[in-house]
Amino acid sequence: MGQALGFYQVDQSNVAIKEHFGKFDDVLEPGCHCLPWFFGYKIAGGLSLRVQQLNVKCETKTKDNVFVTVVASVQYRAVAEKASDAFYRLTNTRGQIQSYVFDVIRASVPKLELDSVFEQKNDIAKSVENELEKAMSTYGYEIVQTLIIDIEPDVNVKKAMNEINAAARMRLAANEKAEADKILQIKKAEGEAESKYLSGLGIARQRQAIVDGLRDSVLAFSSNVPGTSAKDIMDMVLVTQYFDTMKEIGASSKSSSVFIPHGPGVVRDVAAQIRDGLLQGNASQN
Template identity: 55%
Template sequence: MTSKGFFCFACIGQATVGVVEQWGRFQRIAGPGFHFLNPFAGECLAGVLSTRVFSLEVRIETKTKDNVFVQLLCSIQYRVIKESADDAFYELQNPQEQIRAYVFDVVRAHVPRMTLDDLFEQKGEVAKAVLDELEKVMGAYGYNIEQILMVDIIPDSFVRKAMNEINAAQRLQLASIYKGEAEKTLLVKKAEAEAEAKYLGGVGIAKQRQAITEGLRANILNISNSVSGTSAKEVMDLIMVTQYFDTIKELGNSSKNTTVFLPHGPAM
């Protein structure tokens, strides 16, 4: 504030408001810009307040319903209400300590009714409860609570280690289940494939034997019709001898056979 002649003037910066008093009593709020003050009328600039958004971090240690000690890190964003700047200037000497005290009170009233898992899932509910309480209380002092963020929840180190081990065990168990299901599926598919292969092999053998039987039957009928006086048994004996010699021939033509020949003859 600068004086010149019988008047004084004050320049209020952007994003700030000035509190003007007259004879020690609040008179008005001065917005950003250039203002004339009359000291002979008792006017003076008592002080200025910033209307920017301030951020206050509060760390609270408390206990959950399942007896786990945790630390909660809250970030409170607040600002002075321009229209109520006189309340903010005169009513509270240390607004940060006032906000901190209410945050402690609300958090320690809500968290002990929640388990640790519930706290992680419903941390937004805790932040909303703090916001509702602070808006109601700090509004009377000329402050507006813009936002409250529950930045972090930090359990005791032993609890964090136990939680990580539980999570790892659950994931290993789930992996084992998936692995077992995959192996089961492979075994089932393999068994189905083997059964199908055996079925098809059996069908092939049956058809092969049927073809051999049909061929033998046709040969017997042809020989019986071509050579008069031959019986079916004689024809079968002839076919057996022929197949016997064909088998001996095949064994003799292969160089990799390890067959041991014993005295034998075709079964008649």
């Protein structure tokens, strides 16, 4: 109805292309415009100035012959000052952008190995953006941003990469576990060595205390009982300790000790053996 009456409305963030007898005449900005169609004026079409997004999926291969699918997201918009170029010079804007994206990606990715593609995706996006900016600016379009939003290798390649990563992590875990076991064994050996050292030190001190006690007993007995020799006193002390030990063994209900040979006649031999053992132990400590 508006066009029939010679008026035309252009919405916000849009422009309209005005023609006079089929020839470009003007770019109409948002608002209401007088359009006397009976003088040969008409609206050839409209153009949005909003930012638009195009996702381009491109399959290519890397330097190490791995096929990947790269998804690039291109954000673009028409420039109001070049609206006539954007309207007349391109038939399929999205197809043109897609062609340039394919060209840049298929020229950049084959120069890189797979790992480098992931690491340098920002550089690839910048290359696509620069190429699009140079090409599309002549057609009245501005490239706002270009992003590489996905890099998808072949399924078998992804599986192999995951297996390699898992094997590397398992190898690292095994090394760490072996190192931990090594530390535990070293600490355990150090603990056993320290324990044996302290045990030997305790035994040495015990034997020294026994020898000191026996010496004091012999000296005290010799001073109180004149005419007795040190050997007689030692035999008596050792025999007394022997019978005390036999008493303790016999008082235990769970004792399974057996002395062979045994009898009153061999007590002196037992005493000699005990005395010799204590004297040898004392000599080794000194």
